[in-house]
Amino acid sequence: MGANELKVLIVGAGKLGIRLAKTMNFENFDVTLMDTNPRVIDMVNEHLDVMTLVASGVNITALKDLGIGKFDLLVATTDSDATNAIICSMARKLGCRQTVARVRDPEYMEHLDFIRAELGIDLIVNPDLATAVTISKYLMQDVVHFSGEFASGKVKMIDLNIGTLEVFVGKSISQLAGLEHLLIAAISRDSELIIPHGSTELKPGDVIFLLGEMENIEKFCKTYKLKARAKKVENAMILGGGNVGYYLARELSSARVRVTLIEQDRKKAQKLVESLEHVLVIHGDGSDITLLRDENLEKMEAFVGVTGFDEQNLLLALMAKQYGVEKSVAKVSRQNFTKIINKMDIDAAVNPVNITASHILKFVRGDRVASVSLLLGGRGEVIEVIARDSMPYIGKPLHKLQLPQGILVGAIVRGNQVIIPKGSSQIMSGDRIILFAHEDDIQELKTLFISGRGGLFGELWNRSKNIGVYSDR
Secondary structure: OOOOOOEEEEEOOOHHHHHHHHHHHHOOOEEEEEEOOHHHHHHHHHHOOOEEEEOOOOOHHHHHHHOHHHOOEEEEOOOOHHHHHHHHHHHHHOOOOEEEEEOOOHHHHOOHHHHHHHHOOOEEEOHHHHHHHHHHHHHHOOEOOOOEEEOOOOEEEEEEEOOOOOOOOOOEHHHOOOOOOOEEEEEEEOOEEEOOOOOOEOOOOOEEEEEEOHHHHHHHHHHOOOOOEOOOOOEEEEEOOOHHHHHHHHHHHHOOOEEEEEEOOHHHHHHHHHHOOOEEEEEOOOOOHHHHHHOOHHHOOEEEEOOOOHHHHHHHHHHHHHOOOOEEEEEOOOHHHHHHHOOOOOOEEEOHHHHHHHHHHHHHHOOOEEEEEEEHHHOEEEEEEEOOOOOOOEOOEHHHOOOOOOEEEEEEEEOOEEEOOOOOOEEOOOOEEEEEEEHHHHHHHHHHHOOOOOOHHHHHOOOOOOOEEEOOO
């Protein structure tokens, strides 16, 4: 391990644990992945070059033998909230510098301050709440397509599938009109992520990630007869009354959206009735089209599938589009669906694993990083960085930075001004920089824009404790 490498233990080799291990491994962190299931560990060993251990995170002897006191960070991502909290508490008492726990249960969320104070957990992440907030933000925005927003909403990113439109296909990016104040920051092609340049040629089925101010995005879409604006949602149907469905219904109803929530399990539906105000809870099979039509699906402005089954969420989100629902969203956890989602006629697919991993990566990288978004299941990242005086690139034209082809400065936000940079543009202290990076170049991006004095390793342990819960609010 190098002198500045972060030593990380991830307990729980589920979707989130593996995603974190893969992403941190790309950044050359010293990662150890622990799980009680030897078959899962065997699978990890076949696909990831990280240290692995078959053991329980609540086994004090195993933690001591591993030398947990020399670790900088422990992330507990097992299926049990209580187990994650206990693992973090034990690790801190054994000398681990910081801990992160995944906690989902709404009842635990009501006692976060007590849990953090008593158990010494530095960060609590709730994938279900974060997913619900992300979906709610999209539904409450008057945009059709949505990938993210940065610099407190000043910069938007939308994704557009160009299909076979002749105005795009076969054209290089430099040939497109209307990009004076916008940037095509990334292209998804056959599940691969491309960081483009002016000569990059667009092909049928490409999904372009368009970055800029919403006013300019709208002008671009108008030029090419694409729909950018949508009516803000006033009524919505949610399929699935698990934690995500509960949090989402709560978020939307608090924003005065009329919500219909459908849940198949009678006991769960009854509990939702007791827990949610101003939400119509229906006990029934949401895959029954007759039930959906009886509950006025065709009059809904939004449909969100958040059951525990990705296939059902996608299928019913597609069906909702057929019935004229303007915004149709599916919760999708499986990474192998990434290849087909962009080709489907739904408006947004939200992945709780990527959202949660982004929050943890932001925490690990320190105060210099304002936000992190994973693209295409981690094949790339969008990172919002706050520039400081000590950074080596301050005041230098971008063309002199000699950035790798897989790294792109997408936008510079200076006060209220959004700058889509050119080669002569300069970054000044205090700017918010929105960066795109291919997964192969994330280590280089970290070296150029994040690490250094006061950066990732200098600040992480010396700054005032960043104790909280991430929910992407």
